Amino acid sequence: MPLFSAKFLARSDTALSTSEHLSGSLSRRQFGLAAAAALAMPSALQAHQNPTITSKGTYDITVDRVRIDTGDFRKTGVGYNNSQFPTVLRFKEGEEVTINVKNNLNETTSIHWHGLILPFRQDGVPGISFNGIPPGETFTYRFPITQAGTYWFHSHSGFQEPDGAYGAIVIEPRGGERVRADRDYVVQLADNHPHSGKKIMRNLKRMPDYYNRSQRTLQTLIKDSRADSLQAALQERGMWGRMRMMPTDIEDVQGFTASINAQSTSQNWTGLFRAGEKVRLRFINASAMTYFDMRIPGLKMTVIQADGNDVKPVKVDELRIAVAETYDVIVQPRENKAYSIIAESVGRTGMVRGTLAPREGMAGAVPAMRPKPLLTMADMGGMMGGMGMEGHVMQNMAGMDHSNMAGMDHSNMAGMDHSNMAGMDHSNMAGMDHSNMGGMTEPSSVDSSYANGSGLIPRAYNGGKFLSYADLTAARPKYKYRKPSRTIELRLTGNMERYIWSINDVKFNDAEPIVLNYGERVRIRFINETMMAHPMHLHGLWSLVDVGKGSRNPIKHTVNVNPAMTVDIDVEVDEPGQWAFHCHLSYHADAGMFRKVVVNGGPA
Amino acid sequence: MQSLKIAGVASLLISTFSAAHAEPLIYGFQAEQFEYRSGDNDEGVFVWDFDFVIGTDELKFVWRSEAEILEGSGDFEGLENQLRLQFPISTFFDGVVGVQASTPDGLPDRYNAVLGLKGLAPGFLEVDADFYLSDHSFFRFEAEYEGLITNRLILTPSIEVTVPLEDDLAYDQASGGATIEAGLRLSYDLVDRSFSPYIGINYEKSFGGTADLIRASGEENGVTSIVFGTRLMF
Numbered sequence: 001m002p003l004f005s006a007k008f009l010a011r012s013d014t015a016l017s018t019s020e021h022l023s024g025s026l027s028r029r030q031f032g033l034a035a036a037a038a039l040a041m042p043s044a045l046q047a048h049q050n051p052t053i054t055s056k057g058t059y060d061i062t063v064d065r066v067r068i069d070t071g072d073f074r075k076t077g078v079g080y081n082n083s084q085f086p087t088v089l090r091f092k093e094g095e096e097v098t099i100n101v102k103n104n105l106n107e108t109t110s111i112h113w114h115g116l117i118l119p120f121r122q123d124g125v126p127g128i129s130f131n132g133i134p135p136g137e138t139f140t141y142r143f144p145i146t147q148a149g150t151y152w153f154h155s156h157s158g159f160q161e162p163d164g165a166y167g168a169i170v171i172e173p174r175g176g177e178r179v180r181a182d183r184d185y186v187v188q189l190a191d192n193h194p195h196s197g198k199k200i201m202r203n204l205k206r207m208p209d210y211y212n213r214s215q216r217t218l219q220t221l222i223k224d225s226r227a228d229s230l231q232a233a234l235q236e237r238g239m240w241g242r243m244r245m246m247p248t249d250i251e252d253v254q255g256f257t258a259s260i261n262a263q264s265t266s267q268n269w270t271g272l273f274r275a276g277e278k279v280r281l282r283f284i285n286a287s288a289m290t291y292f293d294m295r296i297p298g299l300k301m302t303v304i305q306a307d308g309n310d311v312k313p314v315k316v317d318e319l320r321i322a323v324a325e326t327y328d329v330i331v332q333p334r335e336n337k338a339y340s341i342i343a344e345s346v347g348r349t350g351m352v353r354g355t356l357a358p359r360e361g362m363a364g365a366v367p368a369m370r371p372k373p374l375l376t377m378a379d380m381g382g383m384m385g386g387m388g389m390e391g392h393v394m395q396n397m398a399g400m401d402h403s404n405m406a407g408m409d410h411s412n413m414a415g416m417d418h419s420n421m422a423g424m425d426h427s428n429m430a431g432m433d434h435s436n437m438g439g440m441t442e443p444s445s446v447d448s449s450y451a452n453g454s455g456l457i458p459r460a461y462n463g464g465k466f467l468s469y470a471d472l473t474a475a476r477p478k479y480k481y482r483k484p485s486r487t488i489e490l491r492l493t494g495n496m497e498r499y500i501w502s503i504n505d506v507k508f509n510d511a512e513p514i515v516l517n518y519g520e521r522v523r524i525r526f527i528n529e530t531m532m533a534h535p536m537h538l539h540g541l542w543s544l545v546d547v548g549k550g551s552r553n554p555i556k557h558t559v560n561v562n563p564a565m566t567v568d569i570d571v572e573v574d575e576p577g578q579w580a581f582h583c584h585l586s587y588h589a590d591a592g593m594f595r596k597v598v599v600n601g602g603p604a
Numbered sequence: 605m606q607s608l609k610i611a612g613v614a615s616l617l618i619s620t621f622s623a624a625h626a627e628p629l630i631y632g633f634q635a636e637q638f639e640y641r642s643g644d645n646d647e648g649v650f651v652w653d654f655d656f657v658i659g660t661d662e663l664k665f666v667w668r669s670e671a672e673i674l675e676g677s678g679d680f681e682g683l684e685n686q687l688r689l690q691f692p693i694s695t696f697f698d699g700v701v702g703v704q705a706s707t708p709d710g711l712p713d714r715y716n717a718v719l720g721l722k723g724l725a726p727g728f729l730e731v732d733a734d735f736y737l738s739d740h741s742f743f744r745f746e747a748e749y750e751g752l753i754t755n756r757l758i759l760t761p762s763i764e765v766t767v768p769l770e771d772d773l774a775y776d777q778a779s780g781g782a783t784i785e786a787g788l789r790l791s792y793d794l795v796d797r798s799f800s801p802y803i804g805i806n807y808e809k810s811f812g813g814t815a816d817l818i819r820a821s822g823e824e825n826g827v828t829s830i831v832f833g834t835r836l837m838f
Binding site: 158198201206207210213214215216217218238242244495497498500590591 | 627628632692695726727751752753754755796797837
């Protein structure tokens with residue numbers, strides 16, 4: 001018991017040290033935890049999957065209306081334990097956790113344990129795993145912790161998650177952390193918006209570009225016509241206009257204040273270090289809608305974990321974290337100075353700076369945001385049916401003249417590595433013109449998970465290494481590699497103008513569940529026919545992303561699928577029950593890019 | 605009484621929709637025009653043109669209201685209310701069916717069935733094309749484009765063409781005699797997109813038999829107005 005408390009305290013100098021509200025609730029929870037630990041049985045408990053239970057813990061969470069102060073604006077939102085700051089739950093692998101969730105809202109709530117493998121009744125999705133937690137009531141979750149790593153939790157009811165209902169989960173492996181670090185901090189990102197989730201959805205449905213304040217204007221037309229010619233600029237705009245699409249449509253919901261552990265740039269979340277120490281940062285993207293590019297200028301980040309699962313360490317200068325993903329990195333600041341943790345939104349409409357510092361009261365530099373990217377015709381490729389390869393696109397697009405494609409940058413096609421394209425469906429590539437793909441000699445600086453010539457291809461701030469899915473290698477395979485029994489094609493579809501998002505052109509409301517068979521390995525092929533990236537999250541079952549590494553393919557819970565791209569995941573169907581499966585962009589999920597998955601058979 | 609009926613229909617729709625769909629209901633108020641027009645005929649007119657919408661992706665119920673109120677007398681020179689049902693028929697277009705009541709002061713009431721299209725044409729043109737069908741049928745086409753000078757300063761050209769398909773002498777409408785209303789409004793999104801004040805000009809002119817009828821009744825044909833008002837969206 002003292003050991004447990006000590007560990008708990010040792011770790012509470014992480015993300016939470018700056019929150020007074022939270023330390024109150026932590027100690028309350030800690031008390032419950034300690035009391036439960038005292039009662040812990042040494043023997044393994046009979047539980048689902050018969051995991052070895054080595055400890056027990058009880059945690060109390062309240063769900064409350066809270067005031068949220070982002071530094072830029074204040075609003076009323078939803079929070080845990082009466083705080084705007086994310087609660088961090090610290091579990092141990094092998095622990096059986098009992099979590100009492102008291103709903104103090106006047107509407108139904110729920111908590112989903114994002115990335116945790118558990119009995120489906122504990123998964124916290126109203127209508128799929130249970131009925132939700134009615135106002136005023138307490139629901140007790142109880143499940144064994146069978147894994148380790150960084151995860152998170154959030155409400156799966158309405159728009160409570162965008163309104164602030166999220167927290168972090170850190171699970172210590174059996175036998176202690178495998179990577180030694182002197183400091184360990186949760187860095188949980190969010191995109192706090194002054195509007196409530198309900199209002200945002202209503203506005204998007206009535207006017208899909210309601211929040212797009214990065215549209216092309218007369219000013220950009222003048223700029224582009226100076227750079228090129230007026231005729232070319234107009235023709236290029238005409239092309240987008242005829243399609244009724246916008247190249248600026250990268251972030252649906254702009255106008256947010258980005259935060260690290262609920263603290264914006266001005267509030268400056270700070271993690272302390274002593275020069276030379278190894279600092280573990282657990283990046284979690286709890287945003288409703290926003291992908292972030294993350295960097296710490298001056299430091300290399302060694303990625304050691306993705307979505308809670310260890311990967312072979314890879315050193316990068318910058319990484320892109322999709323909504324709902326997690327990445328753990330180790331950094332080693334050697335100088336006695338403030339380092340900035342920069343999370344810059346992919347659309348470059350929002351940014352947050354946190355600080356790693358040798359003492360309190362220091363603030364890292366705030367760089368200017370980099371130029372806003374524009375989508376290209378390559379990102380549009382999926383909408384034309386099939387691959388985004390230009391020959392194919394051209395044939396299918398009435399009114400499009402190849403000679404007018406001023407906006408398309410072929411230079412991006414250099415360095416493309418076909419060996420990484422395992423997940424791509426070559427059968428559709430009939431119209432592809434390889435003659436444009438000359439010069440494939442450059443070292444691989446281009447990420448194969450983006451369409452050729454995509455406007456979203458990331459580049460590291462210092463010209464260095466930018467993490468790609470292709471760099472992720474599972475440190476310890478969870479499953480032996482075997483051929484999938486079948487392939488389920490899921491086309492990610494949508495109508496931007498109506499703000500309808502769907503799978504195979506069918507919204508959740510109108511869709512039959514996806515049926516999987518217990519014990520099978522199934523391949524799910526995402527074919528993104530929209531111009532937006534979608535972070536696809538399958539509950540309860542691991543997503544093994546096919547990057548051509550067989551059993552060493554990365555093990556994830558959330559898989560980003562870029563515009564016009566095809567991505568394969570393999571799923572070992574080893575949990576019975578029924579599960580949610582959806583795009584983790586809150587407003588896409590709610591608009592219908594969502595499925596129920598039913599697992600046939602298996603232990604009752 | 606009228607408003608009670610509307611409220612009744614709306615609540616019926618709400619219950620129907622929420623029972624059938626887990627998705628949240630789409631609803632809101634949007635006024636494209638809420639303005640004062642100062643015409644070169646020395647007439648001041650207060651104008652509104654708004655939609656109240658409630659529904660789902662599959663079916664929307666729209667209350668559309670357009671009014672022109674004369675300054676001074678407060679008479680409704682024009683007052684049209686429509687109840688429209690709107691449903692998708694293609695990627696970018698909705699079909700519309702509904703009823704329209706035209707009940708201005710000093711003129712006989714007119715009721716029409718509405719059959720039309722609403723959507724987004726290539727080039728981001730927002731388009732409404734509606735047949736109003738009764739024994740005084742007419743066709744109306746409206747198009748609007750939002751030209752972004754900056755992301756908040758927006759120049760909106762608009763055009764509305766009304767073509768009577770039958771004579772309606774009381775309303776000074778002759779079959780085939782079109783009335784064209786063209787506008788150019790410069791707005792600034794002051795609060796999100798919910799409050800966007802604008803200034804602009806509006807020009808209205810009738811042609812053919814309709815122009816003759818207007819002249820015969822002693823009114824001016826071809827009125828240019830300076831307008832100021834605000835777009836609203838809640």
